[in-house]
Amino acid sequence: xxxNIKPPRIRxxxxxxxxxxxxxxxxxxxxxxxxxxxxxxxxxxxxxxAIPVTFIRNMLVYYDDELVTRFNMTSAIADNPLLTxxxxxxxxAPVKVVFINNAGERWEVSKDIKxxx
Amino acid sequence: xxxxFSIKRLVILVSLLSVTSSYAAPRxxxxxxxxxxxxxxxxxxxxxxESRLKxxxxxLNLKRSASGWPVxxxxxxxxxxxxxxxxxxxxxxxxxxxxxxxxxxxxxMNNAPYTEEENKAIAMLGPVAPDIAVLTNPVDASNDSLxxxxxxxxxxxxxxxxLDGSGHGPAAHGITTFPRQLWVWNNSDSSADGYLxxxxxxxxxxxxxxxxxxxxxxxxxxxxxxxxxxxxx
Numbered sequence: 001x002x003x004n005i006k007p008p009r010i011r012x013x014x015x016x017x018x019x020x021x022x023x024x025x026x027x028x029x030x031x032x033x034x035x036x037x038x039x040x041x042x043x044x045x046x047x048x049x050a051i052p053v054t055f056i057r058n059m060l061v062y063y064d065d066e067l068v069t070r071f072n073m074t075s076a077i078a079d080n081p082l083l084t085x086x087x088x089x090x091x092x093a094p095v096k097v098v099f100i101n102n103a104g105e106r107w108e109v110s111k112d113i114k115x116x117x
Numbered sequence: 118x119x120x121x122f123s124i125k126r127l128v129i130l131v132s133l134l135s136v137t138s139s140y141a142a143p144r145x146x147x148x149x150x151x152x153x154x155x156x157x158x159x160x161x162x163x164x165x166x167e168s169r170l171k172x173x174x175x176x177l178n179l180k181r182s183a184s185g186w187p188v189x190x191x192x193x194x195x196x197x198x199x200x201x202x203x204x205x206x207x208x209x210x211x212x213x214x215x216x217x218x219x220x221x222x223x224x225x226m227n228n229a230p231y232t233e234e235e236n237k238a239i240a241m242l243g244p245v246a247p248d249i250a251v252l253t254n255p256v257d258a259s260n261d262s263l264x265x266x267x268x269x270x271x272x273x274x275x276x277x278x279x280l281d282g283s284g285h286g287p288a289a290h291g292i293t294t295f296p297r298q299l300w301v302w303n304n305s306d307s308s309a310d311g312y313l314x315x316x317x318x319x320x321x322x323x324x325x326x327x328x329x330x331x332x333x334x335x336x337x338x339x340x341x342x343x344x345x346x347x348x349x350x
Binding site for chain 2: 034035036037038039040041047048049050051052053055057058060067069070072074075098100102103104106
């Protein structure tokens with residue numbers, strides 16, 4: 001499973017003006033699976049536990065090292081999600097996105113925000 | 118004096134005793150299995166095990182195990198095979214789709230506790246406190262209500278909360294906040310009604326808001342049934 005996970009990547013607009021609302025796009029290649037199986041479809045269609053569950057549990061967004069939002073996720077999120085959210089460019093500072101999965105493993109990616117003329 | 122045991126009979130008796138003493142009684146052991154993902158999986162696993170190791174698969178408990186993992190009961194001759202051999206053999210078997218099996222070890226749930234960073238984030242931005250109204254269940258806990266409640270509980274709630282309300286349902290492993298143990302509400306009085314009604318209606322964290330699917334009376338029926346759940350010893 002570890003071989004399926006690649007470090008996250010971030011993308012923001014090249015030209016951002018002060019106080020502009022801009023999009024941040026983050027792509028993280030991480031599997032998302034409930035771990036449930038269905039072995040007895042005919043007599044008892046309820047799911048059973050098949051393999052350990054794996055999913056991104058939390059995505060934390062920091063702007064200039066200050067936590068601005070937390071996305072609390074479950075295994076309902078797709079594999080390898082592309083996540084987009086908006087921020088207001090109040091200052092020139094790095095935007096950092098931290099991912100933590102249900103096993104407690106952590107990844108982060110960041111990008112500096114610089115204002116254009 | 119007539120000889121009771123001839124030498125020939127004595128030799129046969131001694132050899133019989135030595136054979137029976139080296140044959141250990143069959144024993145049954147339980148194995149929590151990972152990898153039962155498709156309808157073909159159990160059959161493939163049991164057939165391979167029985168043919169490779171000459172053991173007998175007695176039972177496969179898919180949903181009523183204490184930990185939430187499927188449990189395979191295997192009868193084997195402990196004088197010839199060990200538990201470790203069975204575990205190693207299970208790890209080498211594949212089902213028709215190529216999925217591997219494994220004996221589950223470790224805690225029932227694989228979710229790590231929240232990290233310090235997550236706890237800090239939750240403390241700063243964490244869930245809004247619920248605004249729970251004081252309500253009394255308008256539906257009597259009659260046999261009809263309990264029957265309806267039991268049916269809905271088994272259909273909607275057992276996946277996470279388990280059949281006995283222990284919190285160890287099969288889907289509970291995918292939930293970071295442990296599903297509540299519902300038997301704690303056994304025979305609770307009407308002061309619990311509003312609390313349970315709010316949570317069933319609105320959900321919390323990973324629990325869905327069942328108010329979107331169940332009518333009010335349905336939710337009250339489920340609450341009546343929850344109050345009959347008892348802790349399994």
